[in-house]
Amino acid sequence: MLASLQDRTAIVGIGQTRFGKGLGDSELSLACQAVAAAIDDAGLKPADVDGLAMFSMENGREVDLARNVGLGDITHFGEIGYGGGAGCAAVGHAAMAVATGQCEVAVAWRARKRADKASRPWAQARARVPGSWQWSRPAGLLRPVDEIAMLTRRYMHEYGATRDHLANVALAFRKHANRNPDAMMRDKPLTREAYMAARWISEPLCLYDNCLETDGALAVVITSAERARDLPHPPAYIHAFAQGLPQQHQPMINFFCDDPLRGPAWACARRLWERSEFTPQDIDVAQIYDAFSPLIPLSLEGYGFCERGEGAAFTEGGALEWPHGRLPTNTAGGGMSEAYVHGFNLITEGVRQIRGTSVCQVADAASCLVTSGEGVPTSALLLRG
Amino acid sequence: MEPRLLTPDLEDPESRPFWEGCARGELLVQTCDGCGARRMPPRPMCPACRSLASTWQPTSGRGRVWSYVVPHPPLLPAYNEFAPYNVIVVALEEDPAIRFVGNLVEAADGRIDAIDPATIRIGEAVEVVFAAVEDATLPRWVRRG
Numbered sequence: 001m002l003a004s005l006q007d008r009t010a011i012v013g014i015g016q017t018r019f020g021k022g023l024g025d026s027e028l029s030l031a032c033q034a035v036a037a038a039i040d041d042a043g044l045k046p047a048d049v050d051g052l053a054m055f056s057m058e059n060g061r062e063v064d065l066a067r068n069v070g071l072g073d074i075t076h077f078g079e080i081g082y083g084g085g086a087g088c089a090a091v092g093h094a095a096m097a098v099a100t101g102q103c104e105v106a107v108a109w110r111a112r113k114r115a116d117k118a119s120r121p122w123a124q125a126r127a128r129v130p131g132s133w134q135w136s137r138p139a140g141l142l143r144p145v146d147e148i149a150m151l152t153r154r155y156m157h158e159y160g161a162t163r164d165h166l167a168n169v170a171l172a173f174r175k176h177a178n179r180n181p182d183a184m185m186r187d188k189p190l191t192r193e194a195y196m197a198a199r200w201i202s203e204p205l206c207l208y209d210n211c212l213e214t215d216g217a218l219a220v221v222i223t224s225a226e227r228a229r230d231l232p233h234p235p236a237y238i239h240a241f242a243q244g245l246p247q248q249h250q251p252m253i254n255f256f257c258d259d260p261l262r263g264p265a266w267a268c269a270r271r272l273w274e275r276s277e278f279t280p281q282d283i284d285v286a287q288i289y290d291a292f293s294p295l296i297p298l299s300l301e302g303y304g305f306c307e308r309g310e311g312a313a314f315t316e317g318g319a320l321e322w323p324h325g326r327l328p329t330n331t332a333g334g335g336m337s338e339a340y341v342h343g344f345n346l347i348t349e350g351v352r353q354i355r356g357t358s359v360c361q362v363a364d365a366a367s368c369l370v371t372s373g374e375g376v377p378t379s380a381l382l383l384r385g
Numbered sequence: 386m387e388p389r390l391l392t393p394d395l396e397d398p399e400s401r402p403f404w405e406g407c408a409r410g411e412l413l414v415q416t417c418d419g420c421g422a423r424r425m426p427p428r429p430m431c432p433a434c435r436s437l438a439s440t441w442q443p444t445s446g447r448g449r450v451w452s453y454v455v456p457h458p459p460l461l462p463a464y465n466e467f468a469p470y471n472v473i474v475v476a477l478e479e480d481p482a483i484r485f486v487g488n489l490v491e492a493a494d495g496r497i498d499a500i501d502p503a504t505i506r507i508g509e510a511v512e513v514v515f516a517a518v519e520d521a522t523l524p525r526w527v528r529r530g
Contacts, residue, residue, distance in 0.1 A: 123461070127389055127519075134393035134400060135426050136486040138523055140464050140497060141472045142391075146456050150474055154452035157507045200469070203455035203502065248432065255451070255474050255484045256425055 006275065007384065009095040010228035010235035013042025013221030014348040019184050019339035023113070023215040028060035030217035031111035032068040038219035039069070043232040044105060049221075051076040051103030053094040055086045055110055055342065065109075076103040082251060084291055084373030085264070087343045088381045092241035094222045104223060110344040111217035120213075136253045145210055145292060147252045148375060149202040152294040155261055156204060161297060161312035163204065167195045168315035169293040170208045170336060176322060177333025179359045184212050185337040209293040211335035218344040220351065236354040239367070239384040240276040244268025245377035252375050264378040265302025265371065272380050273304065278367055280304040283382075285353045285362040286327055286369040287346035290334040295374040296320070300327075303369065303380070322360035331360040343372050347381070354385045388462035392521040399427045402441040407522040412513045413441040414483055425483045444483075446513040447529065448475040451484055455502045470498040475511055475526055490514065490525045497525075 015037025017023075017030050025033070039046055049071040052062045056079045066074055076097040080086035087110060094106035114120070120143075129137045141147060155161055174190040177183035190208060198206040228235035244267035248257040273279065280303060288299045297311025305327060306314045314327075322328040332338045332349040339345050350370040352358040358365075371380040395404050406413035415427040419436025430437055453473040458465050470488065477483040488497040489505060493514035511526040 127391060128394045129391050130394045130397065132426055134397065138391045138393055138518065138521070139472050139486045139488050140390075140456060140460070140467070140470055141454070141486055142456065142460055142464060146454055146472065149454040149456075150452050150472070153454060154474075154507070157452070200455070200457045202457065203469070250426070253486070255486065256482075258482050 004275065005095060005099055005238065005241055007237045007239055008099045008225055009222055010225055010237045011091070011220045011351050011383070012223055012228045012231045012233060012235055013038040013044065014219070014351050015039070015041055016182070016218040016345070016348060017216050019182060019214050019216040021213065021215060027111045027113050028064055028068070030113070030215070031058070031060045031065060031109055034111065034217035034219040035065060035069050035107055035109050038107065038221045041233070042221040044221065046070040047072040048105045049107050050074055051094055051097050051106030053077070053090040053106060053108045054079045055083070055090060056081040057083055058110065060111060076106065082373070082376040084289060084342045085376040085378040087347055087372040087379065088241065088370055089243050089372065089379035091220060091222060091238070091347060091381060092243070092379060095238045095241060098222055098224055104227070106222045107219055108222065109217065109219035110342050112341050113215045114213050114340060132250060132253065141253070143202070144252060145205055146202045148292045148294060149205045150255065151260060153204055155294060155298065158261070159309040159312060163196065165297065165312035165315050166209055166293040167192050169290070169296045169320065170195055172318070172320040172325070173290065173330045173334045173337045176331050176360045177337035180332045180338055183333040183338040184214060185333060205292060205294070211291045211340035212337070214339040214341055216339050216341050218341055218348050220347060234355050234385060236351040236383045236385070238381060239278070240272050240382040241379070242268050242271035242275065243377070243379045244271070249377065251377065254375065261298065263298055263302055263374050264376065265299045265374050268378050268380050269303045272382060276382050278382060282367055283327065283369050284365040284367050285331060286329045287331070287334070287350045287371070288329055288369070289343045289346065289371045289373050290330055290336050291340065291373065293336065296329070299371055299374050302374070303371065322362065328360065328362050331358050331362070346370050350381070350383045354383050390463045390518050391461070392519045395521060399429065403427065404521060406441060407515050407524055410515050412444050412446045412524055414444050414477070415439050416442040423480050423483050445478050447478040448485070448511055448526070449478065450489070450505065450507050450509050450511060451476040452507060453489070453505050467496065467498045469502065471500060471502050471505060473505070473526060485524060487523070488525050490516070490527060492527060493525065
């Protein structure tokens, strides 16, 4: 009998800094502030923390965090690669460490100062391009948006998806952000007319198909289900967790395999649902990684909310919008309208939905899917109340 | 420093035969000596049969547009000069899972912003040409037919 992770751990604390551009704090300072806030929110002490899980791309290291926040002796630490694909995996690895007794209280976090133009990874390209990028960047396919636009154009061609479908995504998340006092786009409503008139970034994707550029940090605290029941907030149980690195996958430039539109979500979803008591039809609310709007229809297909090729049509009729849509998605505004911190704000919003404290609270939400980056080796969580 | 277009690392041992082929005017694809499977991008081991032996074989140089994008600024300075320009993915005619990222041009020495993007169609037939870019030779594509 396999040991299962199912409901044996929970997220018991969430913390974040403010989100903005040009914040004066260093990335390490932002990380420390978010982690300290999450520990406080959990009703625990820094010395209780004995596990850490982080993104490989994080600039601050475990030792820096521990020395600043005053953490205890750390007995589990590890890092996950592939940028935006790492968020749910950091939480999942922390949960596995807690469930197997390698630590008792673990923290996962992400801090970024992305709003500084010089920090954009694609702008750091060397004149002689090494590795896999030598097959794409010399032709001028330079930025993540160009790479995802290439898949998007093909997706539109194969399945009849349109810019109206992508607008459905952008408008839904903006409506949610307009209710969220922490969202960078709190005071900026978006109309379909403004979407259609927006400047191109990489055709077929326009400005509003892109995530924000944000400085900020978020953190979560994970502990055992037993300990969670004694803490101040209702636990957000980690019901299931999976990662996905599909066969013959090439991160971001996945043009070199038999079926490029069958992204990492598919591999991740198979394991996720297999380890769950839920099916997609049971899910009350979703937080889906949205560095770019087309990742939503692709992920809806990969995670099984509809059939292959039906993801764009799924967005019709306000399906993603709170409160009446059939799958309210990115209920705090997501990466496109709240903040883009490599998707970590999707995890904290998933916890708020389970606690019942979202600004777009789904009534009696008992299950929430949270996903990390699509287009790179990825991960996902199912949270339950 | 004058802005320059990006070029591949011509000293990369895995990919050097490809770029050397381009410099001679040949579009080569790494092909497994064990099972005959083509693979792109190149790598040391064949994922089908695990053979470490491979040969760079010539191709037809013909393909079809699999997808395309039109990047607009902000880009790297050397690319801003051309924007908006096209980038296409081409599927090789004899093996459509073998694909290349390039640009659709009017001729080997044509600019990457010369073709009207509104005229590009997924599925249209193209063939390779070779363009000198900085110190490298890159495959680009012209319409055929």
